[in-house]
Amino acid sequence: MTRLRLPSTLLLGVCLALAFAPAKAADGYDPWPGLVQDIFQNKPMQDGGNVLSIEMPARAEDASVVPVTLRSKLSPADERRIKTITLVIDQNPAPMAAKFTLGADANVTAISTRVRVNNYTDVHAVAELTDGQLYVVKTFVKASGGCSAPAAKNPDEAKARIGQMRYRQFTQGGDGASSGIREAQVMVGHPNNSGLQMDQVTQLYIPAFFVDQLTLSQDGSLVLSVEGGISISEDPNIRFTYVSNGAKHFRAEARDTQGHVFEHEWPAEGSGT
Amino acid sequence: MVSRLIILIMVWALTLGGVVHAAPETLEVSEIAPGVFVYIGQTALMTAGNDGAIANVGFIIGDDAVAVVDTGGSVREGRALLAAIRARTDKPIRYVINTHAHPDHVFGNAAFQADGTSFVGAKNLPRALAVRGPHYIEAFRRLMGPELIDEVRLIAPSILVEDRMSLDLGGRSLTLKAWSTAHSDCDLTVSDDRSRTLFAGDLVFLRHIPVMDGSLRGWIGDLGGLAAIGADRVVPGHGPVSPWPLALSDERRYLDTLAHDISGLIKAGKPISEAAGAAQSERGKWELFDDYNARNATAAFSELEWE
Numbered sequence: 001m002t003r004l005r006l007p008s009t010l011l012l013g014v015c016l017a018l019a020f021a022p023a024k025a026a027d028g029y030d031p032w033p034g035l036v037q038d039i040f041q042n043k044p045m046q047d048g049g050n051v052l053s054i055e056m057p058a059r060a061e062d063a064s065v066v067p068v069t070l071r072s073k074l075s076p077a078d079e080r081r082i083k084t085i086t087l088v089i090d091q092n093p094a095p096m097a098a099k100f101t102l103g104a105d106a107n108v109t110a111i112s113t114r115v116r117v118n119n120y121t122d123v124h125a126v127a128e129l130t131d132g133q134l135y136v137v138k139t140f141v142k143a144s145g146g147c148s149a150p151a152a153k154n155p156d157e158a159k160a161r162i163g164q165m166r167y168r169q170f171t172q173g174g175d176g177a178s179s180g181i182r183e184a185q186v187m188v189g190h191p192n193n194s195g196l197q198m199d200q201v202t203q204l205y206i207p208a209f210f211v212d213q214l215t216l217s218q219d220g221s222l223v224l225s226v227e228g229g230i231s232i233s234e235d236p237n238i239r240f241t242y243v244s245n246g247a248k249h250f251r252a253e254a255r256d257t258q259g260h261v262f263e264h265e266w267p268a269e270g271s272g273t
Numbered sequence: 274m275v276s277r278l279i280i281l282i283m284v285w286a287l288t289l290g291g292v293v294h295a296a297p298e299t300l301e302v303s304e305i306a307p308g309v310f311v312y313i314g315q316t317a318l319m320t321a322g323n324d325g326a327i328a329n330v331g332f333i334i335g336d337d338a339v340a341v342v343d344t345g346g347s348v349r350e351g352r353a354l355l356a357a358i359r360a361r362t363d364k365p366i367r368y369v370i371n372t373h374a375h376p377d378h379v380f381g382n383a384a385f386q387a388d389g390t391s392f393v394g395a396k397n398l399p400r401a402l403a404v405r406g407p408h409y410i411e412a413f414r415r416l417m418g419p420e421l422i423d424e425v426r427l428i429a430p431s432i433l434v435e436d437r438m439s440l441d442l443g444g445r446s447l448t449l450k451a452w453s454t455a456h457s458d459c460d461l462t463v464s465d466d467r468s469r470t471l472f473a474g475d476l477v478f479l480r481h482i483p484v485m486d487g488s489l490r491g492w493i494g495d496l497g498g499l500a501a502i503g504a505d506r507v508v509p510g511h512g513p514v515s516p517w518p519l520a521l522s523d524e525r526r527y528l529d530t531l532a533h534d535i536s537g538l539i540k541a542g543k544p545i546s547e548a549a550g551a552a553q554s555e556r557g558k559w560e561l562f563d564d565y566n567a568r569n570a571t572a573a574f575s576e577l578e579w580e
Contacts, residue, residue: 061568147375
């Protein structure tokens with residue numbers, strides 16, 4: 001009897017897993033183990049619940065613009081620091097959405113951006129700490145319904161906006177200003193084409209065309225850099241919390257897959273275009 | 274005897290429940306003006322249960338030929354629309370006009386592919402179908418099942434409207450107008466000059482909350498031009514046939530409220546994740562508010578923060 005009990009419990013587990021699988025993905029296939037191999041070379045990962053959090057809406061309202069926020073949960077007393085965070089949207093055509101590298105001296109504690117979500121999917125955030133360990137957290141996002149598509153709404157406008165950049169410092173409440181904590185946003189006008197659509201006339205796939213590198217710095221010191229992919233929404237938009245080093249200037253440099261370089265510098269405490 | 278048979282069929286249909294599809298084999302169209310027929314879609318999301326028949330579709334019969342305006346959310350609905358046409362006329366279907374690329378308006382196209390039938394759309398419609406079509410098919414196969422979706426074909430228009438175009442049905446001319454990005458990036462309206470009826474596609478919503486998948490500013494900017502169209506009545510993309518241009522007032526209020534609230538959030542430095550709190554004063558005034566308002570607000574936020 002005892003020998004039978006274990007398999008039947010296992011079987012129940014399998015049945016439950018199967019029952020819930022359709023809500024997860026159309027075919028129930030979990031790409032995560034393969035992604036761990038491809039992106040992280042199967043390096044062991046620990047639960048990251050005490051290291052970082054990932055916030056996304058439970059449902060992707062607009063498939064082409066889904067907000068995501070990553071926050072550090074390390075206490076200021078912790079000797080470790082987050083070096084990088086890799087954002088993976090498991091069921092997207094290009095799952096690796098972005099890799100953020102956090103400046104060693106910028107104390108970045110929150111990063112928000114917007115991504116495309118094609119399907120019902122797990123979204124993983126993997127932090128690499130200065131101790132060399134990987135820590136993972138995940139959330140689940142339901143695909144949007146209706147006529148929402150992970151595509152441009154106004155492709156002509158997006159094309160016309162290529163290379164425009166905006167910088168904004170948000171007003172700090174409380175003792176934010178005196179403590180040096182800042183919240184800022186950088187916007188880069190770019191269609192960030194996925195390359196997954198076919199030209200109807202030529203029957204050829206339109207090449208992917210996206211911002212693959214964005215570097216943000218304060219007076220030459222790295223705040224945050226982003227290696228982006230096609231899962232980042234049109235007009236890449238990064239909002240982040242960091243500590244000012246007293247710099248006078250904030251600088252953004254973006255590069256796209258066709259080799260265009262867009263760069264701009266603003267007075268650090270202001271906002272501008 | 275006949276009535277007993279009908280009751281039997283009804284009981285049988287009720288017993289089958291979910292297996293019975295909402296859209297009948299022939300769409301129940303009404304003749305809203307002489308020669309102008311409309312099927313009013315359900316105010317709902319597209320599901321297997323409703324065959325995707327959620328948008329208004331219609332047809333106009335001229336002296337020589339017929340024009341179809343939108344084909345519905347599945348080939349099954351398209352065939353039911355075709356059957357409704359054939360129940361009223363045997364004139365050839367010369368034009369199938371798509372008011373834009375959304376699945377509830379174009380998924381029935383395959384039912385109308387035939388010699389002598391031309392598909393018509395705004396100049397940007399082929400691009401929108403190419404970019405979004407494969408995603409729509411994949412997404413709606415998940416939502417509505419392969420039986421309804423596998424037969425869907427993305428049929429791009431062969432007649433493109435750059436700005437304005439006139440189509441002749443024999444003694445009856447239709448005026449087509451392509452709009453700049455508003456509800457979507459390929460909106461097209463169709464005016465039947467004889468009956469002064471405007472088919473507005475999804476540039477006009479009534480009861481069903483407007484869905485913004487193009488440009489909020491563009492849409493608000495087009496309202497004046499839309500209102501100036503000389504027509505007595507409008508067939509909106511969703512909602513009842515209504516007097517024109519009075520029918521625009523609810524939509525105008527919603528879009529203005531959304532723009533006002535989103536601008537306020539951006540000015541106050543709020544993040545996009547708080548966009549869904551916009552236009553809450555409109556809750557209760559629209560059906561499907563919770564299905565679309567957060568989405569409209571998110572899209573509007575990403576548009577308006579460039580201002």
